[in-house]
Amino acid sequence: MMSSVPNKQGRFGAYGGRYVPETLMPALLELEQEYARVKKDRSFQSELAYYLKHYVGRPTSLYFAQRLTKRLGGAKVYLKREDLCHTGAHKINNAIGQGLLAKRMKKPRIIAETGAGQHGVATATVAAMFGLQCEVYMGTEDMQRQALNVFRMRLLGSTVTGVDAGSRTLKDAISEAMRDWTTNIRTTHYILGSVLGAHPYPMMIRDFQSIIGREARRQILAAEGRLPDCLIACVGGGSNAIGLFHAFIKDKKVKMIGVEAGGMGVASGKHAARFAGGKPGVLQGTMTYLLQGEDGQVNLTHSVSAGLDYAAIGPEHSYLRDQGRAEYTSVTDDEAMAAFDILAREEGIMPALESAHAIAHTMKVAPRMKKSQILVVNLSGRGDKDVQQIANMRGITL
Amino acid sequence: MTSKLDRTFAQLRQHGEKALITYVMAGDPSLQDTEQLVVELEKAGADIIELGVPFSDPIADGPVIQQAAERALRSGASLRAILSMIARLRAKTQIPLVLMAYYNTIHAFGPERFFQEAAQAGVDGLILPDMPPDEAGPLKGPAAAAGLPLIFLLAPTSTSARRTFVARQSQGFVYYVSLTGITGAKLLNLADVEKNVGKIRKVTKLPVAVGFGVATPEDAAKVAAIADGVIVGSAIVKQIAAYREKPEMVKHVAEFVRSLKTAMRMAQPKSG
Numbered sequence: 001m002m003s004s005v006p007n008k009q010g011r012f013g014a015y016g017g018r019y020v021p022e023t024l025m026p027a028l029l030e031l032e033q034e035y036a037r038v039k040k041d042r043s044f045q046s047e048l049a050y051y052l053k054h055y056v057g058r059p060t061s062l063y064f065a066q067r068l069t070k071r072l073g074g075a076k077v078y079l080k081r082e083d084l085c086h087t088g089a090h091k092i093n094n095a096i097g098q099g100l101l102a103k104r105m106k107k108p109r110i111i112a113e114t115g116a117g118q119h120g121v122a123t124a125t126v127a128a129m130f131g132l133q134c135e136v137y138m139g140t141e142d143m144q145r146q147a148l149n150v151f152r153m154r155l156l157g158s159t160v161t162g163v164d165a166g167s168r169t170l171k172d173a174i175s176e177a178m179r180d181w182t183t184n185i186r187t188t189h190y191i192l193g194s195v196l197g198a199h200p201y202p203m204m205i206r207d208f209q210s211i212i213g214r215e216a217r218r219q220i221l222a223a224e225g226r227l228p229d230c231l232i233a234c235v236g237g238g239s240n241a242i243g244l245f246h247a248f249i250k251d252k253k254v255k256m257i258g259v260e261a262g263g264m265g266v267a268s269g270k271h272a273a274r275f276a277g278g279k280p281g282v283l284q285g286t287m288t289y290l291l292q293g294e295d296g297q298v299n300l301t302h303s304v305s306a307g308l309d310y311a312a313i314g315p316e317h318s319y320l321r322d323q324g325r326a327e328y329t330s331v332t333d334d335e336a337m338a339a340f341d342i343l344a345r346e347e348g349i350m351p352a353l354e355s356a357h358a359i360a361h362t363m364k365v366a367p368r369m370k371k372s373q374i375l376v377v378n379l380s381g382r383g384d385k386d387v388q389q390i391a392n393m394r395g396i397t398l
Numbered sequence: 399m400t401s402k403l404d405r406t407f408a409q410l411r412q413h414g415e416k417a418l419i420t421y422v423m424a425g426d427p428s429l430q431d432t433e434q435l436v437v438e439l440e441k442a443g444a445d446i447i448e449l450g451v452p453f454s455d456p457i458a459d460g461p462v463i464q465q466a467a468e469r470a471l472r473s474g475a476s477l478r479a480i481l482s483m484i485a486r487l488r489a490k491t492q493i494p495l496v497l498m499a500y501y502n503t504i505h506a507f508g509p510e511r512f513f514q515e516a517a518q519a520g521v522d523g524l525i526l527p528d529m530p531p532d533e534a535g536p537l538k539g540p541a542a543a544a545g546l547p548l549i550f551l552l553a554p555t556s557t558s559a560r561r562t563f564v565a566r567q568s569q570g571f572v573y574y575v576s577l578t579g580i581t582g583a584k585l586l587n588l589a590d591v592e593k594n595v596g597k598i599r600k601v602t603k604l605p606v607a608v609g610f611g612v613a614t615p616e617d618a619a620k621v622a623a624i625a626d627g628v629i630v631g632s633a634i635v636k637q638i639a640a641y642r643e644k645p646e647m648v649k650h651v652a653e654f655v656r657s658l659k660t661a662m663r664m665a666q667p668k669s670g
Contacts, residue, residue, distance in 0.1 A: 009532070017533050018530065018532060018533060019501055019528045019529055019530075019533055020457075020528060020530065021457070021458045021527055021528060021530075021551065021553070021575075022530055022550070022551045022552055022553045022555075022556060022560075022564065022575065023553035023554075023555050023575060023578055023579075024555075025530050025532070025553075025555075025556070025560060026553075026555045026556060026557050026560060027555065165461075165464060166454065166455065171455065172455075175455050175456075175457050178457045179457065179458075179460070179580045182457075182458070182578065182579060182580055183578060183579040183580060183583065184578075185555055185578055186555075186578065280505075281502045281505055281506060282500075282501050282502045282505055282528070283455060283502065284455065284457060285457075285528075290502070292502070292506060294506065295476040295477055295478065295503060295506055295507065296453070296477075296502040296503040296504075296505060296506025296507065297453065297454040297471060297503075298454045298455050298502070
């Protein structure tokens with residue numbers, strides 16, 4: 001039997017914790033206390049609910065993908081449409097929650113890291129709406145492949161700061177944001193974008209994202225009168241996946257599958273499949289599965305999708321996998337690209353390249369399931385941001 | 399049990415001196431250079447040497463030390479190779495050597511094996527910038543068995559409860575981070591440092607060493623008047639970086655260290 005995680009030390013079994021410089025410890029303890037307070041505070045919760053409904057546009061629909069289902073010839077496929085959230089991805093659920101928290105803590109400045117740019121855009125949006133100063137750190141490699149999102153953040157009034165260290169992707173952006181936070185801790189709240197980092201972040205962000213699964217559970221019961229057989233979500237840090245899974249964890253018959261970025265194939269070494277190629281270690285505040293070399297240096301990762309291109313996975317996913325409660329797999333860049341095209345043409349929905357990984361795995365699993373079975377796939381974001389990159393990859397100049 | 403660090407601080411105190419703790423990144427630009435630097439920095443007046451273990455993602459470090467870590471990794475400096483270098487050094491010098499390592503490098507090595515091999519090689523203490531004592535429980539047994547002090551850090555943001563908690567967990571000395579920021583930032587407020595060092599002294603008898611932001615002989619002299627130890631890192635690493643391709647690199651860095659120690663001695667009123 002699984003107990004409720006994390007414990008008071010922020011541990012999900014052997015994973016999680018708080019591996020940070022002392023300078024950050026008091027701020028993490030303060031954040032933990034403040035979060036525990038607002039979790040029980042009705043006025044905070046109703047304010048959060050207000051913004052989620054009227055600003056984000058929740059509840060997002062649970063859409064039966066009829067043509068995709070027919071094409072795959074197996075289980076009924078439902079898409080949880082997080083792509084319909086304001087700013088185009090689930091990231092805003094967390095950004096709103098933490099933005100409200102920053103206001104409560106009277107921090108006039110917020111910072112964030114971003115990979116694909118979705119969390120950066122969500123944070124820049126929330127900062128504009130709440131009147132907070134905002135700086136977003138982004139690897140220069142990601143800035144290139146997600147140029148549109150960089151411009152969107154700037155239009156929203158945020159500063160985007162390029163990070164030209166290491167692999168120049170999400171990992172390096174997080175390190176730089178942590179350094180900024182260490183330096184400006186008295187005035188600044190760090191809105192981390194995924195279920196990563198030191199306690200209480202993985203727990204708090206899971207809670208803010210768990211609305212995805214709470215809605216989906218209610219919606220599938222209304223539509224089908226029963227729970228789904230399987231849930232599928234892509235996993236970078238893993239916030240959209242944990243957001244979908246959380247409300248179903250006690251429903252033992254509901255299978256949960258997380259899809260990591262297989263890049264050019266796990267055998268090539270150019271991927272971000274932490275469970276296939278990694279082992280437990282500590283990166284950026286948390287103990288979890290990590291792609292690393294023999295002497296603990298963190299490996300460079302590769303994925304066509306900037307949002308999945310990260311060397312570690314959220315600690316709760318490591319725990320769910322050890323417990324056998326969720327299983328994890330990966331699909332390649334090519335499979336994700338093919339899934340993008342199929343969803344666009346069958347359903348008129350362009351998924352984010354991250355979410356296309358979940359679709360690609362759905363295409364493998366659904367045909368092997370019975371027509372009476374039900375799959376719920378988290379469509380975590382929309383693909384508009386990826387159009388330029390896809391054109392480039394196909395040698396098309398727009 | 400008294401450690402070599404305890405004895406070093408006690409001896410310095412007898413002579414009315416403060417400890418100059420110099421940081422170099424092991425393997426920057428090569429382990430041979432580091433080996434030579436340790437010997438020459440001791441001669442130039444360093445009392446304790448902190449050896450950085452390079453890590454790919456050093457969240458507590460500014461650009462100077464990040465780039466040093468990248469150079470060290472390119473030169474092939476692994477924790478294993480660093481321990482071998484230390485074992486070789488022990489034929490030449492007995493200066494206290496403290497490793498500063500991000501936890502993942504120790505975790506990957508295997509904590510139990512690490513403490514045994516580090517003690518055997520001649521390491522005198524360990525600083526883990528990303529592991530507060532709250533997380534260090536599993537290391538205490540193996541560290542104690544190997545007789546290796548775990549040195550913890552306090553920061554300007556530490557609350558009074560944490561000051562007591564962290565100072566009591568620390569061994570060898572307490573590392574006070576002089577500013578809210580990363581290594582290599584500019585030292586801003588000496589009055590603040592003095593106030594906080596005073597507060598730390600109320601909760602521990604351990605020596606207090608101050609690091610982050612100490613860049614010049616003037617800074618070193620001022621901090622020496624306040625604390626038991628002065629830690630200089632980025633300023634030294636900057637010199638190594640600037641001279642790394644020149645034959646006089648070691649000599650140049652040693653000169654800089656000599657100027658730090660001289661300034662600290664001049665500032666120190668002779669006692670006893």
